[in-house]
Amino acid sequence: MRRWVACLLLVLGMASAAQAQQVVADLSQSRISITTSFAGSHILVFGAVREDRDAPQEPFDIIVTVSGPVERTLVRKKERVAGIWVNTRSATISAAPTFYKVSSTSTLHHILSEEADERYSITIPRAIRAVGLADDAPTGEPFTKALVRIREKDGTYTVDEGGVTMIGDVLFRADIELPSNIVEGNYFARIFVMRDGEVLASFTDLLGVQKVGLERWIYALAQEQAAIYGLLSLAIAIAAGWAASAVFTYLRKS
Amino acid sequence: MQIYLPIAEVSVNAFYLLGLGGIVGILSGLFGVGGGFLLTPLLFFIGIPPAVAVATGANQIVASSYSGVLAHLRRKTVDLRMGVVLQVGGVIGAALGILLFNLLKSLGQVDLLITLSYVVFLGIVGGLMFVESLVALRRSRKQGAAQRPLHRRQRNWVHTWPFKMRFRTSGLYISVIPPILVGMMVGVLAAIMGVGGGFIMVPAMIYILGMPTKVVVGTSLFQIILVAAFTTMLHAITNHTVDLPLALLLLVGGVFGAQIGSQLGTRLKAEQLRVLLAALVLLVCGKLALDLLLEPSELYSVAVSA
Numbered sequence: 001m002r003r004w005v006a007c008l009l010l011v012l013g014m015a016s017a018a019q020a021q022q023v024v025a026d027l028s029q030s031r032i033s034i035t036t037s038f039a040g041s042h043i044l045v046f047g048a049v050r051e052d053r054d055a056p057q058e059p060f061d062i063i064v065t066v067s068g069p070v071e072r073t074l075v076r077k078k079e080r081v082a083g084i085w086v087n088t089r090s091a092t093i094s095a096a097p098t099f100y101k102v103s104s105t106s107t108l109h110h111i112l113s114e115e116a117d118e119r120y121s122i123t124i125p126r127a128i129r130a131v132g133l134a135d136d137a138p139t140g141e142p143f144t145k146a147l148v149r150i151r152e153k154d155g156t157y158t159v160d161e162g163g164v165t166m167i168g169d170v171l172f173r174a175d176i177e178l179p180s181n182i183v184e185g186n187y188f189a190r191i192f193v194m195r196d197g198e199v200l201a202s203f204t205d206l207l208g209v210q211k212v213g214l215e216r217w218i219y220a221l222a223q224e225q226a227a228i229y230g231l232l233s234l235a236i237a238i239a240a241g242w243a244a245s246a247v248f249t250y251l252r253k254s
Numbered sequence: 255m256q257i258y259l260p261i262a263e264v265s266v267n268a269f270y271l272l273g274l275g276g277i278v279g280i281l282s283g284l285f286g287v288g289g290g291f292l293l294t295p296l297l298f299f300i301g302i303p304p305a306v307a308v309a310t311g312a313n314q315i316v317a318s319s320y321s322g323v324l325a326h327l328r329r330k331t332v333d334l335r336m337g338v339v340l341q342v343g344g345v346i347g348a349a350l351g352i353l354l355f356n357l358l359k360s361l362g363q364v365d366l367l368i369t370l371s372y373v374v375f376l377g378i379v380g381g382l383m384f385v386e387s388l389v390a391l392r393r394s395r396k397q398g399a400a401q402r403p404l405h406r407r408q409r410n411w412v413h414t415w416p417f418k419m420r421f422r423t424s425g426l427y428i429s430v431i432p433p434i435l436v437g438m439m440v441g442v443l444a445a446i447m448g449v450g451g452g453f454i455m456v457p458a459m460i461y462i463l464g465m466p467t468k469v470v471v472g473t474s475l476f477q478i479i480l481v482a483a484f485t486t487m488l489h490a491i492t493n494h495t496v497d498l499p500l501a502l503l504l505l506v507g508g509v510f511g512a513q514i515g516s517q518l519g520t521r522l523k524a525e526q527l528r529v530l531l532a533a534l535v536l537l538v539c540g541k542l543a544l545d546l547l548l549e550p551s552e553l554y555s556v557a558v559s560a
Contacts, residue, residue: 036257075557076556078555085549146552146554181301218260218499222496222498233496234313236317236501237313237314237505240321244510245320
């Protein structure tokens with residue numbers, strides 16, 4: 001909250017410099033730590049739009065996107081073969097974000113033109129296509145749609161039209177919920193100022209998501225010292241098995 | 255209480271996991287099965303990625319089997335000599351199974367192979383056992399207290415092979431080749447299906463080797479320990495998919511469950527135990543078969559490719 005206030009003062013202070021539209025924004029936190037008790041997180045994207053004083057004051061809209069690390073993703077399709085359902089066809093999407101959220105002040109197709117979407121890859125299908133549907137684009141269409149459908153269902157892709165609220169004429173805020181199944185990596189928050197379907201100004205901010213403490217230690221050990229990690233797992237298993245047996249023997253005797 | 259699992263990369267309720275481990279542990283102690291055939295699908299169900307579920311399941315099976323074996327050792331219902339012979343076969347089989355698994359993986363359709371082999375083996379094993387033990391149960395009920403001496407199992411091919419060895423605890427004097435072959439077969443299946451293989455081992459010991467049911471459970475658990483430990487190490491080293499906190503929660507529930515299970519086991523008749531295990535095996539088989547036969551609500555699935 002203190003950072004928000006600081007940013008606000010900064011923006012108001014700069015209000016004299018004459019330029020076209022400018023957007024300044026920040027996140028309530030620039031790092032998210034995944035601890036043992038991590039059960040999702042909440043970040044606030046906030047900022048202000050400054051317009052040229054001489055220009056006529058026209059209304060504008062805001063779109064906020066938050067995207068997670070991209071991954072090469074395989075989508076498979078099941079078909080009935082000889083009475084049973086088996087995976088028959090598949091398509092590789094060369095890079096799909098593991099998390100993607102679009103929030104806006106209003107309905108997206110009213111405030112975002114086809115061209116601007118293509119250029120800035122704002123909507124979910126564009127965000128996937130931007131990085132490229134590799135193999136066969138025409139037949140790949142149902143596969144990308146399926147990917148979006150599956151990820152919307154599990155909450156990793158979301159569209160929140162009306163999720164950005166304006167405070168007064170220049171300030172805006174968007175609340176972003178990060179689910180507990182997010183992956184580690186760099187997340188990018190992008191803010192677009194829209195008018196008549198066109199992007200007037202944009203701003204990008206980085207959000208780092210990282211495992212810390214015990215989570216970090218276990219993960220690193222499993223990756224880097226796999227044999228030791230495996231033996232440790234077995235030792236714990238044997239010790240627990242023995243302990244339970246000993247406790248039960250003791251309980252029966254007493 | 256939510257807990258974030260570092261390898262599975264999901265947050266789940268810790269009490270779910272304790273309960274799940276407990277249920278599987280009870281089955282393990284009761285029937286001498288590792289419970290992997292039940293645990294792995296249940297972990298999928300609560301949202302653990304399949305690769306992590308299979309690897310961590312193997313680790314949890316080590317714990318519950320070890321706890322179960324100690325309980326059986328106290329009652330002297332483990333045939334250690336038979337167990338070691340089976341393990342020799344099991345490790346050879348597991349190594350062969352991993353080669354086969356990788357070959358099939360390169361040809362694609364490995365998921366289908368796993369499900370199909372589950373359905374086929376669970377169906378055959380469960381069906382045969384169910385019929386046999388029902389018949390046995392009815393017969394013992396009819397005879398009642400008359401206690402007709404159980405007819406000795408017919409001498410089958412198992413008794414005619416060379417390299418005979420005396421298995422005192424089981425009261426058998428048979429060739430070592432059949433147990434090694436049984437161990438190998440189970441090892442191959444265990445590697446392909448990602449389970450300890452107890453549900454196949456137990457009936458094989460009863461019907462092929464002719465071991466008494468009371469000894470079978472402890473001996474099966476004994477042999478599962480090594481196979482599951484081998485699998486755990488393999489997954490830890492090659493895929494880095496063993497989730498320690500997940501395993502810990504499962505095994506705390508599991509080891510206590512195993513103790514309770516082996517206590518329950520002493521109160522049930524051998525035939526009753528077999529009917530119950532057969533029913534359980536058929537239930538899991540039916541569920542998997544339905545998954546193959548019914549149209550899924552979502553035809554597409556997403557996998558992160560390397």
